[in-house]
Amino acid sequence: MKQISERVQLLNEQSANNDGKYVLYWMQMFKRTTHNHALNFAIEQANERRLPLVVYEGLKFYYPWASDRFHTYILEGVEEKRRAFEKLGIKYVFYLQKNEQSPKQIVAEIAKDAVLIVTDDFPCFIIPKHNQAIVKRAKIPIYAVDSNGVIPMSRFEKEEFAARTIRPKITRLLPDYFVKFKEEKIIVKAGNLKVDCPDTEVNAKNIHDLVGQCAIDHSVKASGIYHGGTANGRKRLKNFVEKILPEYDTSRNKPDIDGSSRLSSYLHFGFLSPLEIAFAVQDADAPPAAKEAYLEELIVRRELSYNLTRHNPKYDSIEALPDWVQKTMREHVNDERPEIFSLEELEFGKTYDELWNASQREMILTGEMHNYVRMLWGKLVIQWTRNYEEAFAVLEHLNNKYCLDGRNPNSYAGILWCFGKHDRPWMERPIFGKMRYMTTGSTGRKFDSKKYIEWTKSLEENSALPEIKGRS
Ligand SMILES: Cc1cc2nc3c(=O)[nH]c(=O)nc-3n(C[C@H](O)[C@H](O)[C@H](O)COP(=O)(O)OP(=O)(O)OC[C@H]3O[C@@H](n4cnc5c(N)ncnc54)[C@H](O)[C@@H]3O)c2cc1C
Structure with a gap:
């Protein structure tokens, strides 16, 4: 792996396929047609070689926590991209892999006619593994481009x-x-370029059916609020x-x-x-x-x-926590927990704490949880589970299963923050040791928690899910 510019890494040492018909941009995480450094780099590569650009985006059925919620949200962005890329003269292919019987290894197939591959450098979840896997298969250069942050x-x-x-x-x-x-413009337009790959037609009318045909978790419904x-x-x-x-x-x-x-x-x-x-x-x-x-x-x-x-390669575990937290956890791991809730009781908001249950309800019903209650949500799970590993696993699972913004670096930093990551030691107390402590009493007094709880209940009663307007 070689850093060839501030945002671009070359992942292998293969030579370009000079007989290739196009440059391939495998879009994984930067699902947009503007302000996208990976797309810009791919256009530059295509322009240098006077070749067209093919953008491939796939959605598989077997990534962790795949559900109606995330599939719907991703599919809602497909039609607009197809239209935008057509205008830009770039060939866009979207493939929905529905189940075990569907064709696999599409990227490797399309790559056979490509000069080189450009893809997204996203430092979390399944993307680093995808990039390692394609490095093993493709015999052409693979560039991973970082368009994650401002810097x-x-x-x-x-x-x-x-x-x-x-x-x-x-x-x-x-x-x-x-x-x-500065948006780059493609010189050689794709026109009627043929790409040997299945292409799924997605539009507002067929999303519901397409999602229903996929072997994914249908119990996590699409959000009625976030599209x-x-x-x-x-x-x-x-x-x-x-x-x-x-x-x-x-x-x-x-x-x-x-x-x-x-x-x-x-x-x-x-x-x-x-x-x-x-x-x-x-x-x-x-x-x-x-x-x-x-x-x-x-x-x-x-x-x-x-x-x-x-x-930090251990970002998805409590091993990523600093030494002072490791020490305080060792000292308090055997402290008696006031109450232990099972995953099911937590998932369906069956604790004695009304505010906590409401935050869980918000997450299950809308696909989001407000930052302020999210901190309390994480802290309380630490005292309601048998040990810190279990607390982390429960938080990771619930956050990533229900939140549209889950499976992201912020998910891991946010959960680890509840254990003291990016924070400092506080006054020592049972279970939490020197980790910062939060209680429902003090958190709930800083806003109208009754109104918030009632709002989450109204979501439950109204399956049509109203737009959030002052959360009234
Ligand atoms: C236990 C826990 C789990 C979390 N899980 C996630 C998650 O899965 N995905 C996620 O994006 N964020 C997560 N966060 C961080 C934060 O709660 C969300 O980013 C925020 O609630 C998103 O709402 P917003 O877009 O209205 O934020 P705003 O307040 O409008 O903030 C603007 C943007 O800044 C970023 N941001 C805000 N707060 C934080 C923060 N504390 N850390 C890092 N970036 C932040 C987000 O990208 C956000 O969209 C988590 C926090 C905790 C405590």
Whole structure:
């Protein structure tokens, strides 16, 4: 693996196939047609060779936690991409692999006629494994491009300890990277280029049926509130900057109102780029304190998470926790837990804690959980499970099974934060040791928790799932 520029890594040492008919961009995580460094790099490669570009996006049925929710959200972004790529003169192929009988190894097949492959460098979940697997199969160069954050991940050479250590570096680097994105244009248009690969027709009318035909978990229903795709993300972004951002610095911690951007799932699936969002926020008519508070989350906190998963191979376990947490866990692992709940009791919100149950309900019914209750949600599971490993496993499972923004570096950084990652030691107490402690009493007093609980109950009663309007 060789870093050939700040955002581009060459994953193998193969020579280009000079008889190839096109450059292939295997789109995995940056599911957008603008502000996409991987797409730009692929266009440059195609232009250098005066070749057309083929973009391949596949959706398989057997990735962990695959369900109606994530499939629907991804499929909702397909038709708009097909239209946008057609206008750009780029061939786009989308293939939905429904079950065991469906054709497999499509990337390797399309790669046979490609000069080289460009793909996404996403430091988490199944993507690093996908990239390792294609390296084993393909006999042409494979480039992985980082379009995750405003600042390239390679600019942070090691794992950062906390927000306070990455923040000054980000402040120093930001002027070089918080600049308008230059979109590359393809020179040789794909026209009627034929690609030997199944192509699934997806449109608003057939998504429900397509999802129903896949061998995935049908118990996790599509979200009635969040719809996938860049256009839907931009609609939400516009509403956010115009109506919510001006008070974001005070409204963000209030789960009972519509006070945050709720853009994390659009960021996770790459429908929106953080750069596009950062510019929309910077250019908005809002007080500087609100903009600063938002950019702190979008850039500092988010890029700290990506730094964690890029540099710490143990990011998906409690082994990623710092020494002071390991020590305090050893000292408190045998502390008596006040109550142990089974996975099922937790999953279906059957604890004695009304606020916790409500947060679980929000997640199951909408595909999202508000950040403020999410912290409490994680903390309480630590005291309701037999040990820290089990707590981590339960949190990872529930977060990634139900949240549209799950399976992301933020998922792991967020869960590990509940155990003290990126935090500091606090006053020692049972079970938590020196980890920061949160209680329902103190958390629930900081916002109208009754209103939040009632709102989640109304979601349950109304299966049509109303839009969130002031969460009333
Ligand atoms: C236990 C736990 C689990 C979490 N799991 C996830 C997850 O699966 N996916 C996910 O994206 N975030 C996760 N977070 C972080 C945070 O809760 C969400 O990013 C936030 O709730 C998303 O809502 P929003 O888009 O309205 O955020 P906003 O407040 O509008 O923030 C803007 C953006 O900044 C980023 N951001 C906000 N808070 C954080 C944070 N604490 N750490 C890193 N980035 C942040 C997100 O990309 C977010 O969209 C988790 C936090 C905890 C405590």
